[in-house]
Amino acid sequence: MRYLPLTPTDRTEMLAVIGASSVDDLFVDVPAAARRSGLVDLPMHEGEMEVEHDLRLLAAQNRAGWQGPFFCGAGAYRHHVPASVDHIIQRSEFLTSYTPYQPEIAQGTLQYLFEFQTQVAALTGMDVANASMYDGSTAAAEAVMMATRVTRRKKAVLSGGVHPHYVGTIHTMASVAGVDVVAQAFAVDGEAAVIAAIDADTACVVVQTPNVFGTATDVTKIAEAAQAAGALLVVVVTEVVSLGLLKSPGSMGADIVVAEGQSIGNALNFGGPYVGLFATREKYVRQMPGRLCGETVDADGRRGFVLTLSTREQHIRRDKATSNICTNSGLCALAFTIHMSLLGEKGLRQLAALNHSKARQLATALGQIPGVEILTPRFFNEFAIRLPHAAQGVVEALVRMGIIGGVPFSRIGAGMDNVLLVAATETTSEKDITLFARDLKGALTQFNADTNGEAA
Amino acid sequence: MQTVGRPTQPQAVSSIPETLTGARGLLQDEVLIFELGGWDKTGVDLAKPELDASDLGDLVRTEPIGLPGLSEPETLRHYVRLSQKNHAIDLALYPLGSCTMKHNPRLNEKVARLPGFADVHPLQPQSTVQGAIAVMDQVAHWLKTLTGMAAVALSPKAGAHGELCGLLAIRAAHVARGDARKRVLVPTSAHGTNPATAAFVGYAVEEIAQTEDGRVDLADLEAKLGPDVAAIMVTNPNTCGLFERDIIEIARLTHAAGAYFYCDGANFNAIVGRVRPADLGVDAMHINLHKTFSTPHGGGGPGAGPVVLSEALAPFAPAPWIVTGLDGYTLDENPDGAFGRMCAFHGQMGMFVRALAYMKSHGADGLRQVAEDAVLNANYIKARLSPLMSSAFSGPCMHEALFTDAWLEGSGITTLDFAKAMIDEGFHPMTMYFPLVVHGAMLIEPTETESRIELDRFCDAVLRLALAARAGDADRFKGAPFHAPLRRLDETRAARNPVLKWTPASAG
Numbered sequence: 001m002r003y004l005p006l007t008p009t010d011r012t013e014m015l016a017v018i019g020a021s022s023v024d025d026l027f028v029d030v031p032a033a034a035r036r037s038g039l040v041d042l043p044m045h046e047g048e049m050e051v052e053h054d055l056r057l058l059a060a061q062n063r064a065g066w067q068g069p070f071f072c073g074a075g076a077y078r079h080h081v082p083a084s085v086d087h088i089i090q091r092s093e094f095l096t097s098y099t100p101y102q103p104e105i106a107q108g109t110l111q112y113l114f115e116f117q118t119q120v121a122a123l124t125g126m127d128v129a130n131a132s133m134y135d136g137s138t139a140a141a142e143a144v145m146m147a148t149r150v151t152r153r154k155k156a157v158l159s160g161g162v163h164p165h166y167v168g169t170i171h172t173m174a175s176v177a178g179v180d181v182v183a184q185a186f187a188v189d190g191e192a193a194v195i196a197a198i199d200a201d202t203a204c205v206v207v208q209t210p211n212v213f214g215t216a217t218d219v220t221k222i223a224e225a226a227q228a229a230g231a232l233l234v235v236v237v238t239e240v241v242s243l244g245l246l247k248s249p250g251s252m253g254a255d256i257v258v259a260e261g262q263s264i265g266n267a268l269n270f271g272g273p274y275v276g277l278f279a280t281r282e283k284y285v286r287q288m289p290g291r292l293c294g295e296t297v298d299a300d301g302r303r304g305f306v307l308t309l310s311t312r313e314q315h316i317r318r319d320k321a322t323s324n325i326c327t328n329s330g331l332c333a334l335a336f337t338i339h340m341s342l343l344g345e346k347g348l349r350q351l352a353a354l355n356h357s358k359a360r361q362l363a364t365a366l367g368q369i370p371g372v373e374i375l376t377p378r379f380f381n382e383f384a385i386r387l388p389h390a391a392q393g394v395v396e397a398l399v400r401m402g403i404i405g406g407v408p409f410s411r412i413g414a415g416m417d418n419v420l421l422v423a424a425t426e427t428t429s430e431k432d433i434t435l436f437a438r439d440l441k442g443a444l445t446q447f448n449a450d451t452n453g454e455a456a
Numbered sequence: 457m458q459t460v461g462r463p464t465q466p467q468a469v470s471s472i473p474e475t476l477t478g479a480r481g482l483l484q485d486e487v488l489i490f491e492l493g494g495w496d497k498t499g500v501d502l503a504k505p506e507l508d509a510s511d512l513g514d515l516v517r518t519e520p521i522g523l524p525g526l527s528e529p530e531t532l533r534h535y536v537r538l539s540q541k542n543h544a545i546d547l548a549l550y551p552l553g554s555c556t557m558k559h560n561p562r563l564n565e566k567v568a569r570l571p572g573f574a575d576v577h578p579l580q581p582q583s584t585v586q587g588a589i590a591v592m593d594q595v596a597h598w599l600k601t602l603t604g605m606a607a608v609a610l611s612p613k614a615g616a617h618g619e620l621c622g623l624l625a626i627r628a629a630h631v632a633r634g635d636a637r638k639r640v641l642v643p644t645s646a647h648g649t650n651p652a653t654a655a656f657v658g659y660a661v662e663e664i665a666q667t668e669d670g671r672v673d674l675a676d677l678e679a680k681l682g683p684d685v686a687a688i689m690v691t692n693p694n695t696c697g698l699f700e701r702d703i704i705e706i707a708r709l710t711h712a713a714g715a716y717f718y719c720d721g722a723n724f725n726a727i728v729g730r731v732r733p734a735d736l737g738v739d740a741m742h743i744n745l746h747k748t749f750s751t752p753h754g755g756g757g758p759g760a761g762p763v764v765l766s767e768a769l770a771p772f773a774p775a776p777w778i779v780t781g782l783d784g785y786t787l788d789e790n791p792d793g794a795f796g797r798m799c800a801f802h803g804q805m806g807m808f809v810r811a812l813a814y815m816k817s818h819g820a821d822g823l824r825q826v827a828e829d830a831v832l833n834a835n836y837i838k839a840r841l842s843p844l845m846s847s848a849f850s851g852p853c854m855h856e857a858l859f860t861d862a863w864l865e866g867s868g869i870t871t872l873d874f875a876k877a878m879i880d881e882g883f884h885p886m887t888m889y890f891p892l893v894v895h896g897a898m899l900i901e902p903t904e905t906e907s908r909i910e911l912d913r914f915c916d917a918v919l920r921l922a923l924a925a926r927a928g929d930a931d932r933f934k935g936a937p938f939h940a941p942l943r944r945l946d947e948t949r950a951a952r953n954p955v956l957k958w959t960p961a962s963a964g
Contacts, residue, residue: 001817001818001822001825002817003559003561003750003817003818003822003905004822004825004826004829004904004905005905005906005907005908005910006829006832006833006904006907006908010907010908011829011832013908014832014833014835014836014908015832017836017839017840018832018835018836018838018839018852019839020835020852023828023831023832025852026828026831026832026835026852026854027699027730027831027852028851028852029698029699029700029701029851029852029854030699030727030730030731031701031703031704031736033704033735034703034704034731034732034735034736035730035731036729036730036731036732036735039729039820039821039824040601040602040729040732040820040823040824041601041820042598042601042602042815042819042820042823043816043819043820044819044820044821044822045816045817045818045819045821045822046816046817046819048563048817050816051563051567051813051816051817052563052566052567052813054816055567055570055591055809055812055813056567056570056572057587058572058587058588058590058591059567059570059571059572059573059587060572060587061572061586061587061588061590062572062573062576062584062585062586062587062588063576063580063584063585064571064572064575064576065571065575065576065577066571066575070577070580072577072579072580074579075579075800075801076577076578076579076801078575078577082499082500082528084499084528084531084532086569087532088531088532088535088536088539089754090565091535091536091539092544092545092546092547093539093540093541093542093543093544093546093547094535094539094542094544094754094755095544095560095565095752095754096544096545096546096557096560096752096753096754097542097543097544097545097753097754097755098545098550098552098555098556098557098753098755098756098884099555099753099755099756099757100755100756101552101555102543102875102879102884102885103942103945103947104876104879104937104940104941104942104943104944104945105541105542105543105879105884105937105940105941106541106542106543106755107538107541107542107941107942108538108539108540108541108542108755109542109755109756111486111488111538111541112535112538112755113755114488114956114957114958115488115489115490115958117956117957118488118490118957118958119523121956121957122521122522122523123521123523128956128957129956129957131756132757134613134614134617134757134758134799135613135799135800136800137799137800138613138617138798138799145656163800165797165799165800165801166800168775168796168797169796169797169798169799169800171796171797172624172774172795172796172797172798173620173656175796176624176627176656176657176658177656177657177658178658216512216515218514218515243517243521244517244521245509245512245516245517246512246515246516246517247514247515247516247517248517248519248521251517251519260800267569267574267575268574268575268576268577268578269573269574269576269805269806270573270576270577270578270585270588270801270802270805270806271578271800271801271802271803271805272578272613272758272799272801272802272803272804272805272806272807273613273757273758273760273804273805273806273807274758275758285954285956291756292954292956293956294950294951294954294955294956295950295955295956296945296946296947296949296950296955297945297946297949298942298943298944298945298946299935299943299944299945299946300942300943302478302485302942302943304942304945305945306945306947306950308947308950308951308954308956309951309954310951311951313648314616314648314649314651314652315647315648315649315890316648317648317652318648318651318652318661319651319652319654319655319661320655321648321652321655323652323656324616324619324620324649324652324653324656325614325616325617326614326615326616326647326648326649327613327614327615327616327753327756327757327758327759328756328757329757329758330753330754330755330756330757330758331752331754331755331757331758332754332757332758334535334754334755338531338535340523341489341494341499341524341525341526341531341534341535342498342499342500342525342526342528342531343498343499343500343523343525344494344495344497344498344499344523344524344525344526345495345520345521345522345523345524345525346496346497346498346525347498347499347500347502347525348521348523349521350498350500350502350505351500351502353505353508353509354502354503354504354505356505356507356509356512357505357506357507357508358505360507360511361506361507378511378512378515395581396581396583399581399583399584404577404580404581404584407579407580411579411789412579412789426502426503
């Protein structure tokens with residue numbers, strides 16, 4: 001077996017050094033009833049060529065984004081990732097390194113984490129950011145938990161624009177901790193409606209901009225209302241490229257910003273691994289979850305970086321920790337940092353402007369189709385449309401025409417069966433838009449005819 | 457090469473001068489990206505937008521963001537320079553007991569990047585992702601077969617997230633039978649994530665004592681079990697590197713008290729293919745895919761922590777569930793009985809592809825060999841080091857060998873000093889001061905992907921250091937490392953005055 005270096009001779013000689021007659025002697029503590037002498041019922045080992053072939057066959061059963069017009073968003077976005085990003089993250093010294101427990105021989109990892117934290121703080125407009133979370137949704141749940149620690153209150157109010165999967169994740173994690181999660185009914189443009197629900201028990205309000213329907217919102221008034229009541233404002237961003245065009249949550253008064261960072265540096269990967277961004281104000285730093293990288297000096301006075309403030313963490317505080325998190329999303333954070341370094345402020349602004357422009361072009365094209373209504377009043381690169389038929393069926397019809405036509409809201413949330421979420425990015429061509437508009441129009445015409453036929 | 461007329465022998469010098477630039481040989485002293493001057497630079501070429509952002513009015517960001525950019529060559533150089541300051545498994549072993557990582561096969565990286573896996577959206581129509589769901593289903597099949605368990609929740613994003621998932625399933629099972637419980641029992645040798653997770657879920661955490669031979673104290677467990685205990689969380693093989701001999705009895709007592717047995721599966725690599733956790737009475741167990749199934753751990757993640765569940769807990773598994781029908785696979789995002797959702801979408805797909813490639817590469821025969829070689833390698837290290845270092849427990853170990861600092865007594869050298877001196881000899885230190893149950897713990901785990909030559913190199917280096925420590929060569933240890941990219945770092949200063957990002961003022 002190609003990954004196992006020991007030879008039969010090695011094994012025999014090593015057993016002699018140990019003083020055991022067979023490897024079974026080393027498993028002597030396993031209760032006899034649980035010892036398995038035979039092999040489990042699974043296939044035998046395969047060569048590299050065979051395994052690659054098997055997996056290629058499975059991959060071929062999926063329709064990849066590049067194969068045709070593609071308009072899915074809803075929390076994961078198809079962007080171009082420069083080739084150098086994937087090259088660097090596959091360097092042995094990054095790919096095959098472990099958590100930087102020994103800073104003297106992990107400065108590569110620690111320095112990029114410090115760069116990552118600085119980039120995330122700048123992007124979100126916040127004072128400090130951590131070294132990443134699993135993804136945006138778990139970061140959002142951790143933000144709610146952090147708000148309950150800061151305020152010593154036990155209620156979270158979620159706007160009707162928060163991604164339904166994020167609502168589900170927050171609900172699952174927070175409710176067991178005794179937090180009362182109040183999720184408002186899904187609404188295309190309802191972030192400000194959380195204001196009316198803030199009371200003296202509210203630890204935080206959670207809003208999303210652009211929200212799951214694509215609506216961008218100035219949250220300044222929400223921040224003021226929350227803070228006036230002693231609550232924190234948590235702002236969720238699922239499309240981090242938007243921060244190259246839209247006002248930062250920090251500048252609008254957010255107390256905690258969590259974001260899905262996948263769009264920068266990371267492929268769609270059918271949902272993971274992604275990278276959660278988590279940023280807050282300086283005064284709350286000791287209540288943050290997750291790993292933090294800080295600057296210091298070595299014994300010779302040279303600048304270096306270490307994991308720090310670990311007295312918040314599980315390996316020190318055990319059951320008193322701010323979170324149970326151990327692993328973060330290091331390699332995805334590295335991809336984010338490299339891509340962001342390639343973009344810079346100039347490139348990020350261009351990228352964001354281009355995304356926005358493509359979405360406007362898409363909205364113009366789709367808005368001209370009879371029966372299609374654009375629901376989102378102000379959007380970045382994604383918006384919701386209402387169709388005259390259930391979006392699920394329409395999307396399936398579009399697949400047969402070679403188009404991945406967006407995410408039906410019913411796929412992630414209840415109600416709004418006719419609502420379709422569509423996104424455009426820099427990868428969307430004008431031809432993609434033309435084809436989508438043509439085929440959506442055609443599909444709706446067919447659906448109309450079928451419906452009328454049934455009615456008759 | 458022209459060698460005539462120039463000296464070909466280096467001359468002896470009395471002392472080694474410091475370099476003028478701070479570099480060490482080819483290792484550059486690399487600054488932060490924020491100090492490379494790229495404030496009006498970009499390394500990407502993008503088309504000009506057709507339409508502007510006038511529709512967004514005052515939502516548009518006008519203030520500077522503060523992100524430098526670099527051209528592609530500068531970016532490569534910056535990050536490649538940084539990379540050279542890292543230890544990695546491709547350079548030498550990570551003897552980090554109970555954490556560690558094994559060789560990361562490159563086939564896994566290649567197949568994970570196939571567009572059919574990498575360029576697929578989690579919410580695109582399910583008819584267009586049948587192969588992706590098939591990967592999830594196959595991974596589930598392998599994990600269920602290897603553990604003997606009824607079901608698996610794939611979505612947890614790391615080991616600790618898997619612990620949370622397992623305890624949420626346990627909590628849901630208790631709630632479903634109207635039997636809310638308050639306590640979770642955890643042995644003193646447990647990973648910190650165990651008590652942290654139990655506390656997060658709202659349970660009071662109580663410690664179970666350990667016997668002198670490094671295992672759960674059955675009498676103490678029996679005394680602490682009661683009608684308000686929801687679960688026990690036991691790592692097996694445990695963090696002392698030992699198999700819990702009484703594990704079946706532990707499970708029986710736990711079940712008799714109406715509680716569930718959560719097993720921390722961090723060390724499943726020691727028993728995969730030889731022991732099925734279901735046969736031990738386990739109700740829920742997370743599996744760190746990086747540790748047993750070779751997914752990379754890229755400087756601290758991403759991980760993946762699928763949780764296998766017993767018949768009793770399977771009905772409460774979180775969304776989504778894979779459903780197999782006549783038309784192929786579907787993902788049920790809202791199954792009846794599920795306790796909720798661990799995260800957006802379906803988990804760490806990229807890790808599932810890698811783990812599946814690893815499992816298929818090894819097969820039933822190879823995975824059993826993995827466990828045997830991992831245990832053999834650990835026992836070999838234990839046998840070679842024990843003459844000079846104090847082994848914490850007698851008898852064979854499983855995947856890792858635990859030593860105490862008793863053998864350093866009187867030398868003035870601590871476990872930390874010893875670990876830092878290992879860096880100078882070219883090796884990453886072992887896990888230090890964990891588990892907490894022995895004094896000055898040194899926990900060494902080699903994994904099965906180390907050759908005998910590499911194990912001997914490691915043992916020879918550690919033994920030479922041990923001799924130096926015993927001989928009172930304190931200078932070698934107290935200031936170590938001397939030859940790493942940086943000397944020992946001031947962690948107290950970092951915590952006392954946290955500097956968590958670059959600012960223009962902190963430059964220079």
